[in-house]
Each structure stands twice: as C-alpha cells, then as structure tokens.
Amino acid sequence: NAGVTQTPKFQVLKTGQSMTLQCAQDMNHEYMSWYRQDPGMGLRLIHYSVGAGITDQGEVPNGYNVSRSTTEDFPLRLLSAAPSQTSVYFCASSPKDRQVAQYFGPGTRLLVL
C-alpha cells in the first residue's frame, strides 16, 4: 500500500494563477480531508468528503474547491492564488469509524508570490 500520496511536493505560483493539488489513497477509506498548516495555528480544515460525490466545507474553505468523483482521489483546487494561501497543505484519509486515526500524506508546500 502506498497510503496517502500527494503531488506536487513543492509549488511556486504567481498571484492569480490557478492550480490543483492532487491527493490519492489506496486504502478504500470513505473519509478524506484537506488541511492547511500555518505556524502557530496548527492544522485547519479546508474541505472534507465522507464519500464519493459528497463534499463539505471545513473551517477555512474560501478560495478553494474540491470534488470527489472516486473513492481514491480528492483534489484541491486553488481558483485564483493569493499570497495568503502560502502554506503547507496536507491531505488525510480514514475509515468512517471515528475511533480510527486519520492517515496523512507527506504534504505540499505552496508559495504564492
């Protein structure tokens, strides 16, 4: 099992550009989520999905879109990048059982100039 994979590892964007951060898991997990990590703020939930075709907003959804067409994939789209979106982005997955820990990907470091 590859677990949770994320691409790219690092990306530099100019303000106003768009891009998609990829996330995939091979554990057949129903639940997937995107977090951003900023210094001193822990991890904040951007969007999440409880299954294919079902997504919902988290704590900080503005400027981001998601879709879940398959169980395996959960891409995060930045529509028009802003410097405030400079951050490290983590994708996570878990079974529906809330007693089970989430598995995290290695992260994508994004710099918006």
Place this chain on the structure above:
Amino acid sequence: AQSVAQPEDQVNVAEGNPLTVKCTYSVSGNPYLFWYVQYPNRGLQFLLKYITGDNLVKGSYGFEAEFNKSQTSFHLKKPSALVSDSALYFCAVRDMRSSNTGKLIFGQGTTLQVKP
C-alpha cells in the same frame, strides 16, 4: 465550542529525562483524543489515541498519554527522552457534533526539543 489547547509552544528537556507535552480539550460528550508527531518536512504520524477504557494509553516509540476526565486533559509523556524525539507534536480531538464526519480539531502544536 469544541476546542483543543496546547499551552506550551516549546518544551525543552535533556536526553534521558522524562518529558510531558500538555493538552487540554473542550468537547461535548465523551472525547476521542489523538496525538500525532511531525518530523521536519514530513507529514503527521499517528502516535496514540484514547477512545475508552484505561486512562493510561500506550503508543508508538515509547510514548504514553494519560486521560484525565476531571481536568479535561490528555498529556503526552515519555519516561526517558531521546534526541530523536525532537519534533512537532499535535493533540487532536474528533469533532463529535455531526454523526457522519471524521473531522479532527487540532491544537496549535508543541515543539519538543531534546538536548544531548
């Protein structure tokens, strides 16, 4: 509101000494609590969890955590610290407000520095 607090930005200990990283929580109902560790330029790794049962939970790499319901705390401990334990530690609680999500609420993180 549900929340997690880690009151210390950084904890410094000498190698071989015991360590404690503090975490307090505020949730309605019985909490599902987790500790994660993040090494530099890596993702988060699961260390241990408390769901129910024994208040002392043992996890990976010799870490343990003590659940205290009256103090709403879930402190991470290790009897003898190693330099390789130096990392960023996160406490998290499951969001129990909705029945169909697995959302985690994270503390802000505590940097553990173990000096030789």
